[in-house]
Amino acid sequence: MEGDGxxxxxxxxxxxxxxxKHLFKSQLSGCLVQLACGHRHCAFPLDCNGLCVWNxxxxxxxxxxxxxxxxxxxxxxxxxKPLLVCSASRERVIxxxxxxxxxxxxxGLTPRGIVIGTLLGMVLHVRFSPDDQQVxxxxxxxxxxxxxxxxxxxxxxxxxxxxxxxxxxxxxxxSMLISVSEDRTFKVWDYSSGQLIYQSGVLTAAFPLLSLxxxxxxxxxxxxxxxxxxxxxxxxxxxxYRCVAHINLKKEEEKFCxxxxxxxxxxxxxxxxxxxxxxxxxRPEGSVETSLPILLIEHCDFLACLHNEENIYSARNTSYFWxxxxxxLLIINSANFELEAFLSxxxxxxxxxxxxxxxxxxxxxxxxxxxxxxxxxxEDMIAVLEVNLAALVRTQQSDFLLRRSENxxxxxxxxxxxxxxxxxxxxxxxxxEPSSKTFxxxxxxxxxxxxxxxxxxxxxxxxxxxxxxxxxxxxxxxNEVSKWKTSCKSKNKEYPMESYPPIKHEKKISVxxxxxxxxxxxxxxxxxxxxxxxxxxxxxxFNSNLTDxxxxxxxxxxxxxxxxWSHDKKWLVSASEDRTLRVWSVSHNKPVLTLGKEKFHxxxxxxxxxxxxxxILLGCGAEFHLLNFHLDTTKDDLKRYKQxxxxxxxxxFPMASTMEITSLSAVNxxxxxxxxxxxxxxxxxxxxxxxGCSTAVIPEVHTRSVHQICQNKGSSxxxxxxxxxxxxxxxxxxxxxxxxxxxxLRCERHFxxxxxxCYPCGIAVSPCGRFLASGSDDKCAYIYEMHSSTxxxxxxxxxxxxxxxxxxxxxxxxxxxxxxxKLQLFLP
Numbered sequence: 001m002e003g004d005g006x007x008x009x010x011x012x013x014x015x016x017x018x019x020x021k022h023l024f025k026s027q028l029s030g031c032l033v034q035l036a037c038g039h040r041h042c043a044f045p046l047d048c049n050g051l052c053v054w055n056x057x058x059x060x061x062x063x064x065x066x067x068x069x070x071x072x073x074x075x076x077x078x079x080x081k082p083l084l085v086c087s088a089s090r091e092r093v094i095x096x097x098x099x100x101x102x103x104x105x106x107x108g109l110t111p112r113g114i115v116i117g118t119l120l121g122m123v124l125h126v127r128f129s130p131d132d133q134q135v136x137x138x139x140x141x142x143x144x145x146x147x148x149x150x151x152x153x154x155x156x157x158x159x160x161x162x163x164x165x166x167x168x169x170x171x172x173x174x175s176m177l178i179s180v181s182e183d184r185t186f187k188v189w190d191y192s193s194g195q196l197i198y199q200s201g202v203l204t205a206a207f208p209l210l211s212l213x214x215x216x217x218x219x220x221x222x223x224x225x226x227x228x229x230x231x232x233x234x235x236x237x238x239x240x241y242r243c244v245a246h247i248n249l250k251k252e253e254e255k256f257c258x259x260x261x262x263x264x265x266x267x268x269x270x271x272x273x274x275x276x277x278x279x280x281x282x283r284p285e286g287s288v289e290t291s292l293p294i295l296l297i298e299h300c301d302f303l304a305c306l307h308n309e310e311n312i313y314s315a316r317n318t319s320y321f322w323x324x325x326x327x328x329l330l331i332i333n334s335a336n337f338e339l340e341a342f343l344s345x346x347x348x349x350x351x352x353x354x355x356x357x358x359x360x361x362x363x364x365x366x367x368x369x370x371x372x373x374x375x376x377x378x379e380d381m382i383a384v385l386e387v388n389l390a391a392l393v394r395t396q397q398s399d400f401l402l403r404r405s406e407n408x409x410x411x412x413x414x415x416x417x418x419x420x421x422x423x424x425x426x427x428x429x430x431x432x433e434p435s436s437k438t439f440x441x442x443x444x445x446x447x448x449x450x451x452x453x454x455x456x457x458x459x460x461x462x463x464x465x466x467x468x469x470x471x472x473x474x475x476x477x478x479n480e481v482s483k484w485k486t487s488c489k490s491k492n493k494e495y496p497m498e499s500y501p502p503i504k505h506e507k508k509i510s511v512x513x514x515x516x517x518x519x520x521x522x523x524x525x526x527x528x529x530x531x532x533x534x535x536x537x538x539x540x541x542f543n544s545n546l547t548d549x550x551x552x553x554x555x556x557x558x559x560x561x562x563x564x565w566s567h568d569k570k571w572l573v574s575a576s577e578d579r580t581l582r583v584w585s586v587s588h589n590k591p592v593l594t595l596g597k598e599k600f601h602x603x604x605x606x607x608x609x610x611x612x613x614x615x616i617l618l619g620c621g622a623e624f625h626l627l628n629f630h631l632d633t634t635k636d637d638l639k640r641y642k643q644x645x646x647x648x649x650x651x652x653f654p655m656a657s658t659m660e661i662t663s664l665s666a667v668n669x670x671x672x673x674x675x676x677x678x679x680x681x682x683x684x685x686x687x688x689x690x691x692g693c694s695t696a697v698i699p700e701v702h703t704r705s706v707h708q709i710c711q712n713k714g715s716s717x718x719x720x721x722x723x724x725x726x727x728x729x730x731x732x733x734x735x736x737x738x739x740x741x742x743x744x745l746r747c748e749r750h751f752x753x754x755x756x757x758c759y760p761c762g763i764a765v766s767p768c769g770r771f772l773a774s775g776s777d778d779k780c781a782y783i784y785e786m787h788s789s790t791x792x793x794x795x796x797x798x799x800x801x802x803x804x805x806x807x808x809x810x811x812x813x814x815x816x817x818x819x820x821x822k823l824q825l826f827l828p
Contacts, residue, residue: 016391018343021371022054023352024382028375029070032210032295034125035360035373036085038076041098042360042373043085044382045071051087053098054384056371064101066094066113073123077132077148084148086116086126086135093117093126093137095148116146117153125166136177136191138164143179145191155194159187166212170235172219180223182208186233188241198241203231213297217319218334218788220244224294224323230332234790244790245337245752249323250292253330255700256339260396295358296324300331301365302340302389318748324359326377329387335749335789336738341393345374352376353383365389408743409686409696411711411725413671422692423673426615426628426650499812500828501771501783503793506813507825509546512536517559518817520762520804524565525669527810529586531572532817533560539574541586544808546815546825553584555591564608567668571631573616575607581618583645585633592631593645606664611671615650619661623654624677626689653687655679656697665709665728674742676728678706684730686742698745702732707760712769724769733760737774739786751784751791762804766812773814775802781816781826795826 027047036043046052046063048070053062069089077084083098094113101111117137125138134154137144143164145155162182170176175192186209188198203209207227214221219235230247302320320340323330328344346354356374364370372385417424511518517535524531529550532540539553539560558577565572571592572584579600583593602621610617616627632644655661658679666675673690682705686696710729726742737751751772761775772784774791781802783793800820807814814826 018387021386022384027380033358034073035358036074036076037360037362037371037373043074073126075126077128088123088126130171136167155191157189168214180209180212211294211297226293228292252339292325298322298361299363326356336747337750411672411674421690422651502814502826502828504827506827509823511821516821517819521806521817523808524569527808531563533563535559562606566609567613573607575604609668610666619664622658623652626650655685662705663709665711667713676709680705702735704732706730706732710763731763764805764807766807767809773805775805777801
């Protein structure tokens with residue numbers, strides 16, 4: 001054995017990131033060995049059957065002997081006093097009290113451990129129970145529950161068809177143990193009774209599962225295989241162990257390296273060298289190692305290490321975990337399932353080991369640093385590394401990473417309108433009093449007809465004179481008075497912020513006599529009315545409880561793609577497949593404004609009011625239009641066919657490198673300069689209309705084109721923090737829902753657990769900001785809680801695909817729409 005302490009990294013990367021604290025030369029067995037790190041100690045086999053425990057505080061190794069065969073598994077206990085370590089080989093399992101062993105060494109005596117198991121077979125994994133009273137030993141196809149105090153087999157768990165590679169105790173469920181195996185399944189056990197609770201299906205075609213972690217914060221298990229695949233399953237009692245996410249680490253590593261590489265090219269050669277090291281160390285696409293075995297999954301103390309980093313932003317309610325592979329260490333965000341940082345051993349020239357056979361990490365960081373223990377794949381070497389977590393993230397930080405800046409985007413307008421802003425120009429155009437030239441009507445009185453003039457109200461000379469002025473109506477019935485009071489109260493009612501999710505089915509109606517697809521639905525701002533755009537070219541308006549049809553609008557010649565309410569709830573704008581846009585008065589059934597086919601070269605997919613009803617936004621082809629308008633409901637008897645409302649184009653905004661805008665969103669309930677667009681190129685683009693141009697592009701937002709962008713738009717969010725307005729969501733068929741932060745242009749959470757595979761379905765966020773609803777093509781709607789990446793409730797009972805969902809801004813109720821023309825109402 002040879003030691004080499006205190007080596008500091010001075011290779012091609014930042015020396016503050018990782019240093020080699022100690023290097024041991026030792027004969028290693030050819031098989032995979034479970035190493036152990038914990039409580040500032042590292043435990044590893046020395047010359048096969050010897051045990052070495054290295055103390056990071058004193059930098060002194062403690063040598064223990066008691067095995068005759070090679071040690072194959074090691075684990076530290078959960079408690080610090082006394083600090084226990086378990087070592088296992090083919091012929092025996094031993095528990096060592098490190099305090100007692102250290103004391104005996106000081107006294108010149110030979111320390112001895114307690115043999116708790118003998119002749120169990122080839123042991124691949126050992127783990128202490130949370131109270132350190134029991135030890136789970138994975139030997140062959142079985143798991144033995146042994147007493148940590150004496151040699152006694154408490155239970156024997158038999159059910160796997162191949163060697164068990166890992167096992168973990170569930171801390172919040174009494175007597176629950178979870179195991180993974182080379183048979184490519186995981187099993188859930190009640191180890192006190194020896195009963196099998198749950199058995200998964202085969203997760204992978206040919207590659208055994210190697211590692212396992214239980215995420216106590218999110219109540220999930222994470223397991224990985226030899227081929228670099230990760231699976232996350234929910235352990236919440238009513239989730240039935242459903243799969244939350246499946247992650248391909250090779251693809252995530254390649255995507256991460258590509259982003260760093262592209263960002264390095266953009267910020268220049270000199271800055272790239274200083275921040276990211278040598279540019280040739282960043283691998284372009286396609287050069288990530290073909291094999292990425294997941295040797296270890298461990299908790300990462302990410303937030304605790306980065307709380308003093310001012311220029312690094314991270315989600316506060318997010319957990320992170322380490323992935324140990326043969327080529328390096330990776331940090332995964334459990335909310336969005338993306339790679340946060342990557343440490344490659346071969347990028348640091350001073351590290352003695354470039355490819356690891358086994359790996360272990362300390363769970364908790366000390367002074368922002370964690371210990372990492374690795375063994376070499378090709379040489380007889382064991383290295384103790386110290387990784388500076390904050391420095392690792394800092395060296396890889398760039399424009400795409402977690403960064404706040406003073407000029408970051410904000411949905412809420414933070415400055416006044418610029419004089420050359422398209423919004424300012426549009427507001428200056430006076431459309432309130434249209435000129436006679438605009439309508440083609442002469443202004444001279446002598447040219448007006450003498451008989452066919454406009455209607456004049458009768459003088460009333462044939463009616464009896466009105467003797468009483470402003471007489472109050474005192475004949476109201478009691479129920480009418482109560483309705484009036486209820487109506488007044490409802491208008492002043494605030495949305496209950498601490499409400500339960502609307503999962504109770506209340507009502508179902510058919511909007512037409514025969515099945516007709518509902519394309520879109522939206523509540524008015526006061527929650528009193530619900531607008532529905534149908535595939536049969538009509539628009540229906542219902543009251544909020546779906547008991548009455550308030551109005552029916554007809555006039556489009558194609559399916560209605562979108563409907564949008566004005567801020568004052570008096571107008572409704574609609575877009576259709578017939579390449580027209582129409583604005584309707586809610587109290588009438590004829591359009592007040594119509595923009596025909598001659599205005600648009602392609603179908604109008606999206607239309608909405610914008611800037612507190614001062615403009616209309618619409619998406620057409622690969623661009624969106626900013627329109628200024630004036631609505632006039634008065635009629636000229638001479639020219640009843642001609643609309644008096646006018647609309648003018650302020651400016652067109654093209655989206656870069658796309659064939660078609662697939663979604664558009666902006667806030668109308670308060671002044672905001674930001675418009676979000678998504679294109680068929682799978683990118684999302686941010687436009688600042690005060691500046692009048694695109695200010696940011698997020699490429700590859702989803703694996704498919706974004707179907708819908710959902711923002712916190714209404715005044716119901718006034719009780720939330722202003723930052724809540726900067727959160728928005730995107731969804732795409734087959735790729736779930738993603739939550740984004742506009743300030744960092746970063747995905748904060750990826751909602752999975754279900755997915756509309758083919759048909760794009762709508763999403764909506766509740767006014768309280770706690771719940772997310774999604775439609776699906778499996779005839780169900782799904783409710784998510786914002787802090788969880790998997791759905792909490794599944795709303796069944798639909799007879800066709802759920803095409804759209806919407807929350808009422810007035811009360812905690814959810815309305816769903818289906819492909820066969822049905823509306824369903826759900827209450828808490």
